[in-house]
Amino acid sequence: MNFQTIEVTQQGRVAVVTLNRPEVRNAFNETTIAELTGAFRALGDAPEIRVIVLAARGPAFCAGADLNWMKKMAGYSHEENRADAAQLAEMLRVIHTCPKPVVAKVQGDCYAGGMGLAAACDVAISAQEAFFCLSEVKLGLIPATISPYVIRAMGEQSARRYFLTAERFDADEAKRIGFVHHVVPAAELDAAAEQIVKSLAANSPNALKEAKRLVRDMAGMPLSEALIADTAERIADIRASEEGKEGVKSFLEKRKANWA
Structure with a gap:
């Protein structure tokens, strides 16, 4: 497959899907959404793949929606906004329901829609240096499409706080509330992810x-x-x-x- 905004590589029985827009902190647009949806569908159907890792290049895991995409959406009609949101919702559903286990390797800041991506995965491992934020209400918006996954990951009570305050919180807090499973120093992130992947790949x-x-x-x-x-x-x-x-x-x- 040829992609513009992501990379897909295979290492034995493990596929690595890498967000590859570091210049915009891996913010996603309609192209990224379509490419992630297609990649996870294909990998989910590939019999040779046992585990999928979702990773990112650069200092940030995902900053949410791309600003240029948001500018374009500002002029959308209600129907256009609904269709656009439906594509994002479908991408998250495809990742969440993928028949293969999916491991999120969060190497840097994970904001807004990026938290939806991480929450849709089965296992989330974060670098100690990463920060998290559900910033939508600062823009007059709500984290609607990502909410089913984020609420399941962090729990209703934590969601009440962070959906409303839009506070930035660190990786230790993300682990405390259950949003991520492991927090390790950045230098140990690859090894920690590899250990989880190895355990998953050994199973039926x-x-x-x-x-x-x-x-x-x-x-x-x-x-x-x-x-x-x-x-x-x-x-x-x-x-x-x-x-x-x-x-x-x-x-x-x-x-x-x-x-x-």
């Missing part, structure tokens, strides 16, 4: 896909008889699957599974 591809779907479907659901029945059906299905049978068999035989 089908089980990873189904485990992702399990979390999405179960989070926040009431503990009902239907829910309990659903969980029983899922474990029955996965036990009867080829990888499920192979995984148990390899464990009992004390050998590596055939997907390793």
Whole structure:
């Protein structure tokens, strides 16, 4: 694939999608949105890919929306704004529902829509030096399209504060509220991400896909008889699957599974 605003590379079974607009702090526009959507769809369908890393070049991970794009949007009609927002919402949905585990490697500042990108991933690792900010209300806007993912990541109570105050907060606070999983010095970020990727890549591809779907479907659901029945059906299905049978068999035989 040929891209203008991102790079996609493959390292064995791992694909790395890199935001590549460092001159504008990796702010995204309609081209970036389309390219990220297409890349994650293709990588999600690629059988040789086990894990996807979302990274960025330059000092910032993502500063949110590109200023020139925002200027253009200022003249949009309500219908044009809705169509434009729908494309951003679809990009986030595609990343969030990607059948492969996605690791966000946040090497620098992560603002506004950039927080949506990180929150749509399954695992987020941040450099100690990074800062975070949901700045939309300062511009008279709200973080609407990113809100389903950011609220799930940081929790309702923290979202009440940071959606409203637009405060800038550091990586330690991002970890405290659950927005990122790990915080390491910048010099250790690659190694920390590599360790997570290695752990993910060793697992059953089908089980990873189904485990992702399990979390999405179960989070926040009431503990009902239907829910309990659903969980029983899922474990029955996965036990009867080829990888499920192979995984148990390899464990009992004390050998590596055939997907390793």
